[in-house]
Amino acid sequence: MIELVGLKKSFGDLKAVNGIDLLVPKGEFFAVLGPNAAGKTTTIKMIAGLMKPSAGTIKVAGFNVQDEPLEARSRMAYVPDFPFLYDKLTAWEFIVFTGEIFRMGRSEIDSKGRELAERFHLQDFINKPIEGLSHGTRQRVAIVSALLHDPEVFVIDEPMVGLDPQHARIVKDVLKERTMTGMTVFLSTHQLSVAEEMADRIGIIHQGQLIAVGDREELRQLSGNDGALESAFLTLTSEDSQEVVAEPGASS
Amino acid sequence: MKASGTIEAPNAFGVLARANLLQVWRRILAIRSQSRLLTSLIGVFIIGYWVLSFLLFQKALKFAGAFPGLGTLLIERMIYLLFAFLFALLLISNLLIGYTNLFRNRETAHLLCLPVSPQTIYRWKFMESTLLASWAFLFLVIPLLAAFGIEQGAGPGFYIVTTLAIFLFIVLPAVAGSAGAILIARFLDRRLFQVLTVGIAIALIGGIAIGMKPDEVTDQMLETRVLVVLDRLLANTRLALFPFLPSYWLSSGVLQWAEGARSAAGFFLGVLVSYVLFFGTLAFTRFGVPFYEAASAVRSRSSVLGRWKFLQRGLLRNRGPSYRRGPIEGIVGWFFWLPSDVRSVLVKDIRIFWRDTTQWGQSLMLFGLLGVYILNLRHFSSQLNNPFWIHLVSYLNLGACSLNLATLTTRFVYPQFSLEGKRLWIVGMAPLGLTRVVRAKYWLGTVTSLGITVGLVSLSSYMLKMPPTRIAFFAFVIGVMTMTLNGLAMGLGTLYPNFKEDNPSKIVSGFGGTFCLVLSFLYIVFSVVILALGSPWRPTVQGPALATGLVWGLFLGVSFLLGWLPGRLGKRQLRGLEI
Known part of the structure; x- marks a missing residue:
């Protein structure tokens, strides 16, 4: 499982990740969505141990990524874009x-x-x-x-880039099967259809904050939009929508 | 961060080494199978360099050794100086390569996500960087030490001990360079670090400028007070004898062994071994954690100058969309007679070049060094009264300038067309046409380099106090050579494109790039030699003389052929180009 507590990352004055709390339990397929430069890849890089958080902690399979990096990495796999x-x-x-x-x-x-x-x-x-x-x-x-x-935890950034439909299907099937046997998947994508089809829960990161977490139905309700996930996503990430709508802690 | 040895694969270093060595081996095989001509060319050049430099070193050692009463002292000082300079170069080389390899390398980022400890990653990358930074040093010193050993009549033991000592020696600048790279990576955005670095750099430059201030030596002094002049010369090189310099231990060990003083040599080599063991162990066991901290700092940094608030405020003020024409567009816009699409390609190329700091940094360094040398000609131009030396130095300057230019045309102009490969979806499909794109690139390279080469050669001729006619002559010659070298690089770049690579240095290292460099060098040697031999200002000394008309015909003919033919063939290839 993956546990993010008060996760922050600043680049100078820019707060790329600004206080994310999230618990992805064992065997869950979690997809994270967000506009460009929302903080998705920074979050993933911190989970993979490539970047140190400015504040907060990350646990992968029960191990703190900063304090016990090798234990965490040996239980994790990371595939960048x-x-x-x-x-x-x-x-x-x-x-x-x-x-x-x-x-x-x-x-x-x-x-x-x-x-x-x-x-x-x-x-x-x-x-x-x-x-x-x-x-x-x-x-x-x-x-x-x-x-x-x-791996107990599989972190992947934009997995379908360059894959034809046949092989994209295989990737989806294999990842879904693995979650059935207990592997936790943390996937970042811009393809809403992938998230909609595959994820048990979806998180939306916007301006460094996790503004919404839930399954498709919960996201629709949060956005007050009855349409497809795309409509919910666009409503939640629109410039007018300043309010953070995630539940405190955003834990499972 | 807790170090954990139990999770890591027991032979992680071996697995890493095996994968990388396999890669290197495949690269060598690929070069061999790609072109036998290329392999042969590289082989001939390596052997040619070793033979030529061995002969030159031997002659220089003989010449210095023949100096009455002071021959041994001069040779010793030359060895001390050489290793001191090579130590400084190794230090810089290790610093730059270490930084790139540790912090700007995709393999390192990949390994940091695997259960491999930062210490193991550091160990591997340290060894890789040391080899990359030091191979040229080994390549350079082999003929020198062979010549020295033969001149001293040293036995086989000398070569074994020297080889061991050199391999030990390269460890010290490697550790220092690597430590410097980690420090820079970790603290580069700290204001105190920046202020200290700039302060130290200014102090160093100032110290060198004061310490290396040239002494006025007149002809009379050279004739009557040669020992005083020599003493001053030796006094200025005392820095190389500083006993805490690793180059001092190496030089002393090598010199003492050659003279048969084995115990003294043993002492110096012992000092070298103990320092290598100490710092080598330190790097191999303790640098992993600071390396990881630095790697994370590099990825977490937004801007090197981010902590200077007044700069940030200035940047913030200017932040926001801007649709104005940039200064480069403005300058290129002055060339109103060029079609707008050609101007657009020029603006794009200039912007890309300008924003790739490593590109212009290298150019600046090469031509900057040449500029410093030429400006320093004024310090000994008073000794250059002899027409023979003026003649020789002026042609050597022409050769140095054109050799510098050849490295630049091969490094920057040659890969231009290949680099366009992945962008051909826009440039190649435009009504502009590839032939005009190539032509625009050629003229951009030529005009830019003409400004530099003509300026430098004219300045060097002026420093040598030559009359205007001779300055104009050299300016014309370097102008022709600049056009030829640019034409050759652009033409061969079009003939042997590599559209798969994004990295220009990898494009250059293929057959076409090597061929371009070899042809450029041969052309320069040919041109400088025949022009010097057929010069109307040639002093009457022994040696063959060539008719001026014949020389000019040959020079212009070969220049035209080499500058035009590859472009012509490339143009034909463009018509049937398939990507």
Whole structure:
């Protein structure tokens, strides 16, 4: 699970994240939405341990990301919007590398890696250098590597970028299946349809604050809008809507 | 942050090393399979450099060693000076490469999200940065030390000990550079740090300016009081003998060993080993946590000058949408006869160049150094009364300026067309046409570089107190060479485009870029040599002389061919270009 308490991040005078409290319980699929520069990626980077919060704490799978970073990271996987991959390695070599870094044995890497590679239709690309792969295939390699060690928490930024509908479906299915077995998913996206279809709860970040949290129905009610999620999102994030409408604590 | 060794994979460093070494090995294989010609060219250049520099060093050592009574002292001082300068260069190189590799590297960011301790990441990145920052040093000193060893008649032990000592030596500037990079990354936005850094930089520059103030040496002094002159020269280089400099320990160790004083050499090498062990252990066991803190600080920083409130207030005042024409648009607008689409490409290219500080920073450094050298010509122009030396120095200046230009045209002009690749959806589809885009880029590069090269060469000729006709001659020659080198780089860049890469330095490192650099260097050597040999002002000394008319014909013909032909072939390629 993921626990954010009083999370703040400032860049000089700019408050990119301004006091987020959130609890995403084990096995929940949580999607975070927000306009550009709302603070979504900053929040994700703090969860991944790439940035230190200016204030507040983050716990991943029960471990404080700042005080026990390795314990937290070993239970987590993070896939950024443009993931780093070693260009001169083959897809399989990269998967093995990631498995070894997560202390997996070779036989475990082999069995889980093959299973995931087949699930994500990577067999034809598995021994090809990453530099020659398309953006979508690279994205699939990154997701397979991240899922390999069965993370308890999966943090992903814009997962569907570059994926064709078939592979986007596979990603959605695999993530949903994993949440059934207890993996917590924290997903950031601009694709409202993905959030609407997949998420158990949706959070909306606007101007560094979590202004709304709930399932689709709750968000519609909060926005006072009966239309689709898009209408609720547009109403909640409009410049006129200054009021923070999330419940205090925004916990599950 | 708590260090945790139990969660991290037991061989995390080995896994990292294996992945990266595999990458390097594949890159080498890719170069080999990409072009045998490129591999051969690189091989020939490496061997050629080693042979040539070995011969030059040997000649220089022989020349200095033959100085009556002072030969050994001069050679020793040269070695001390050389290693002191190389130490300073290594320090700067490690600082810059360390900063980029630790804090501006995507692999580092990726690794920081994995269960790999910051200490392990730091260890790997430290080793990588040290190798990247020091390979050129190793490349440079190999022929020098080989020449020195042969001149001293040293046995095989000398080469083994020297090799070990050099590998130990590079650790110290690497640790210092890396520590400096961490400090900068961690505290760069602190006002106290900025004030202190600027203060130290000013003090250093002032100290160098005062300490290195040139002495007036007249011809009479050179003839009658040569020992006094030499003594002053040696006194000015005493800094290299500072006993706490690692370069002093290395130089002393190498010199003592060559002279057969093994115990003295052992002492200096022992000092080197102990410092390397101490600082190496410190870096390998203690720098991980400050590295992580600094990495987080770099990502959390909005602006380096963010803590200066008055600057922020100024910026805030100006904040808000602006639809006004920028100053670059205004300047390019003066060229009213150019079509608006061509002007638009020029404005875009100038803006991109200006906003990429590493690009103009490198140019500034290269030409700045040349400018400093040329301005300093005035200090010894009083000794340059001999027509032979004036002749030689003027052509050497022409060579230095054009070599600098060749590195710039290869680094900046050559990749221009390739860099347009990913933006071809807009530029390539516009009615402007790719041929005109290439032509606009060529003229932008040529006009900009003409301003610099003609200025520098004219200034150097003026400093050498040459008459206006000769100044005009050199200005014309460098003008022709500038147009040729720009044409060559632009033409080859169009002939061998690489649309997959965004990084210009990676585009340049391919076959076309290497070929461009080699051809540029050959052209410069050819032009400077034949122009010097066929110069109408050539002093009557021994050596072959060429007819001035023939030389001019050759120079202009080769310049035209090299500047025009690649562009012509590139233009033909553009017509059938498929992306």
